[in-house]
Amino acid sequence: xxxDIRLPIxxxxxxIGLLLVGFGAxxxxxxxxxxxxxxxxxxxxxxxxxFGAIMLILGRRLSAIRPDAGSSAGSxxxxxxxx
Amino acid sequence: MGLTSIDWIIMAVYSVFxxxxxxxxxxxxxxxxDFFLAGRSIPAxxxxxxxISANLGxxxxxxxxxxxxxxxIATSHFYWIGAIPAMVFVGIFMMPFYxxxxxxxxxxxxxxxxxxxxxxxxAISFATMTVFSSGISVYAMAKLMQTLHILDAPLRSMGLPxxxxxxxxxxxxxxxxxxxxxxxxxxxxIYNEVLQFFLxxxxxxxxxxxxxxxxxxxxxxxxxxxxAYTHSWQGMxxxxxxxxxxxxxGLVMGLGFVSSFGYWCTDFLVVQRAMAAESMSAARRTPLxxxxxxxxxxxxxxxxxxxxxxxxxxxxxxxPSAHGIDAMQEEMAVPGRGxxxxxxxxxxxxxxxxxxxxxxxxxxxAVPNMLVHYLPTGLLGLGITALLASFMxxxxxxxxxxxxxxxYDIYQAYIHKGASDQHYLWVGRMATIFGIALSVxxxxxxxxxxxxxxxxxxxxxFVNAPLxxxxxxxxxxxxxxxxxxxxxxxxxxxxxxxxxxxTLPVGAVAGIKGGWLATVHIYPSEMAQNFWTAxxxxxVCMVITILVSLVTQPRREEDLVGLVYSLTKRTSEGHLPWYxxxxxxxxxxxxxxxxxxxxxx
Numbered sequence: 001x002x003x004d005i006r007l008p009i010x011x012x013x014x015x016i017g018l019l020l021v022g023f024g025a026x027x028x029x030x031x032x033x034x035x036x037x038x039x040x041x042x043x044x045x046x047x048x049x050x051f052g053a054i055m056l057i058l059g060r061r062l063s064a065i066r067p068d069a070g071s072s073a074g075s076x077x078x079x080x081x082x083x
Numbered sequence: 084m085g086l087t088s089i090d091w092i093i094m095a096v097y098s099v100f101x102x103x104x105x106x107x108x109x110x111x112x113x114x115x116x117d118f119f120l121a122g123r124s125i126p127a128x129x130x131x132x133x134x135i136s137a138n139l140g141x142x143x144x145x146x147x148x149x150x151x152x153x154x155x156i157a158t159s160h161f162y163w164i165g166a167i168p169a170m171v172f173v174g175i176f177m178m179p180f181y182x183x184x185x186x187x188x189x190x191x192x193x194x195x196x197x198x199x200x201x202x203x204x205x206a207i208s209f210a211t212m213t214v215f216s217s218g219i220s221v222y223a224m225a226k227l228m229q230t231l232h233i234l235d236a237p238l239r240s241m242g243l244p245x246x247x248x249x250x251x252x253x254x255x256x257x258x259x260x261x262x263x264x265x266x267x268x269x270x271x272x273i274y275n276e277v278l279q280f281f282l283x284x285x286x287x288x289x290x291x292x293x294x295x296x297x298x299x300x301x302x303x304x305x306x307x308x309x310x311a312y313t314h315s316w317q318g319m320x321x322x323x324x325x326x327x328x329x330x331x332x333g334l335v336m337g338l339g340f341v342s343s344f345g346y347w348c349t350d351f352l353v354v355q356r357a358m359a360a361e362s363m364s365a366a367r368r369t370p371l372x373x374x375x376x377x378x379x380x381x382x383x384x385x386x387x388x389x390x391x392x393x394x395x396x397x398x399x400x401x402x403p404s405a406h407g408i409d410a411m412q413e414e415m416a417v418p419g420r421g422x423x424x425x426x427x428x429x430x431x432x433x434x435x436x437x438x439x440x441x442x443x444x445x446x447x448x449a450v451p452n453m454l455v456h457y458l459p460t461g462l463l464g465l466g467i468t469a470l471l472a473s474f475m476x477x478x479x480x481x482x483x484x485x486x487x488x489x490x491y492d493i494y495q496a497y498i499h500k501g502a503s504d505q506h507y508l509w510v511g512r513m514a515t516i517f518g519i520a521l522s523v524x525x526x527x528x529x530x531x532x533x534x535x536x537x538x539x540x541x542x543x544x545f546v547n548a549p550l551x552x553x554x555x556x557x558x559x560x561x562x563x564x565x566x567x568x569x570x571x572x573x574x575x576x577x578x579x580x581x582x583x584x585x586t587l588p589v590g591a592v593a594g595i596k597g598g599w600l601a602t603v604h605i606y607p608s609e610m611a612q613n614f615w616t617a618x619x620x621x622x623v624c625m626v627i628t629i630l631v632s633l634v635t636q637p638r639r640e641e642d643l644v645g646l647v648y649s650l651t652k653r654t655s656e657g658h659l660p661w662y663x664x665x666x667x668x669x670x671x672x673x674x675x676x677x678x679x680x681x682x683x684x
Contacts, residue, residue, distance in 0.1 A: 003107050005129055005274050012100045016093055023089045023461045031459040035293055041461040044289045
């Protein structure tokens, strides 16, 4: 299929990561009593951001090697024949 | 519970992505093959993650945490014994026939190998089962949203009654799943399952890490709990010396062999993910790749249950009073255990007691209470999103399996043969709508008659139990005939029902739990009874299929090429590096699983 799944995964986790990092950095610090005093939003947000970025890089690099246009055109051809 | 805007934003972002994937894939859905089989174009690692994610529905995430709290680390047997060996087997030995025969579904393989009636039996029972399983998933999700009071604040601000929360949860989750499957078919379901897989990890891992830090790691848990909870094999020689109430033979045969192989090797819900792979080798690697994360999943879903019971019973002051569970705790006179509250009777509001007058614990709240206990707003939103993701992937898995079996094995086979491919694509889309509508109806049926769901799950267990014997004989013994397969399946199901009707778990009354014919044997636990029901069903199916095969006419060998082991050319994968060869991967997976079993002996 023409869409590399790593792109939406990378994008989703980057967005969620950014949201959590931002909230952890600028939000109320009093909420971390439950999480044993750790600012888990900041820390885990950063982890998710890194994961998202890696997925984006992997997805983009591979779709650059194997352009989407080629593979989807291929499946279109096959569809035409099957009809 | 104290959700704030950041939590809602995270849930909204997730929903946008889930729907967006469906929209992005819409233009690729041109033929029924694209819609039902993902065009057979998906890389192995994507299929592999979808393979476990489709199975990771509501019952799994909530249920495994609950069992972790109830039975301890022995719950991991559902993974290490109850999944890994079967996943290796289906990848190495069975996938060549599923993928290689070009069957489009598991029931269709049965028609190619045996005959029309065997396929019909399997297709109809499977289609019914998927609809109800997805209904149970929707029901459990809506119920959980209600228990956690997630929708209470927005409902209040909109001036709606709190009971509307159930309907809103059902309708929204059903609509989201409907839209993304309708648009992108199986690819959309698979892609979203991969997304959901990562979300479940992202939402649960911080929970486990925080919990472990709090209780002092694994050694802290060991200090808090009786040894039976922290060892998976010790005490398995006798059903009375381990929390599962099963002896090792019942566990290995019942769970590890019959139930597990019956599920992972024959259930189209999971097999469909591997059949969508881009090549034979990718299809064979799918369950093996899936086995790697599956093996460590107990740490994500079972461990929270263990942590929940290791904590001292409700440290006052630590849990902020903003969330709903607290209100319940104030009312209760009887203490729970750790984070597990006692079960409350919904009509009287009183804690429920067992026959000895001790309060029953509501283990299903282990995971949700852990989320509320440790995660601050922000991560809490992510945790709830992870739960939602697991519900949706469970439902979508069932719906995509249903629409395929309905279209290819029921509609095309018995209702309307020889129509155009576009017509079947249309039927598949209609089946998606129809399947989801039926699941919603089933979810509402469950709110009214809880026993009906228990009853149906029981019947499905009877139908599933003998299946693996049929596939095993069909794939590895060319003499097996269609009449034998059909007769074997029916008699195996009957044997399961009769065994259930004649036995009871200890302490239960005759009825839905068994013993409805007469009680000739009492099992030390319900799990032991389930495992032995499966063993009986499998054995009877095996024997009857062999006997009937010997007296009926086998099919000509040339018709069975590609369908039976001895008549199929082995695929050579010698050109691949070792880590891409299914056999090498399979051995690596088994060795790793063995190591885990030894560590947690």
